[in-house]
Amino acid sequence: MEAEAAARPEEEVCGLLSGHGNVADTLLPVENALHSPHAFDMEPAGLLDAMRNIRESxxxxxxxxxxxxxxxxYPSRTDVASNQYPEVAHVLIGREGAEWRVRAFRLDDGVGELTLKTVAG
Ligand SMILES: [Zn+2]
Structure with missing residues (x-):
């Protein structure tokens, strides 16, 4: 994820993480239809493809x-306001100086941070 974000430092990258329960094992990048450094909107056809991919797998x-x-x-005000998926975790890849940092949140009623663990496999 950090690699993907770093490959496109000029715009927000976005996509889905699939897996089972709380464990994500597959990264499904979706084009940012806005190509903006300050906002994202998952390109609808790409989002549908990613959703189908998850279902079929x-x-x-x-x-x-x-x-x-x-x-x-950290989720922006817009991220919280425009969130359409309160039931899933939201992973943010942010830039702090030269480093990319990854944090996960739940955005249902306010912002709650989730614990992220990397599972080797
Ligand atoms: Zn955001």
Whole structure:
């Protein structure tokens, strides 16, 4: 995810993470239709493809991710206001100085941080 964000530092990258339960094992990038460094909107056809991919692989939607190339790994006011998926985790890849940082949140009633663990496999 950091690599994907770093490959496009000029715009927010976005996509889905699929897996089972709370464990995500597949990254499904979706084009940012806005190509903006400060906002994202998943390109509808790409989003449908990603959703179909998850269904056909027998997985579940675990999280939605996007990057903040010019901001912290924390949901913006817009992210909270425009969130259409309160039931899934939101992973933010933010830039802090030269480093990319990844944090996960739940955005249902306010912002709650989730614990992220990397599982080797
Ligand atoms: Zn955002």
């Amino acid at each position: 027998g997985g579940e939607l675990v999280a939605i991710y996007h990057s903040h190339p010019f901001g912290p790994a």
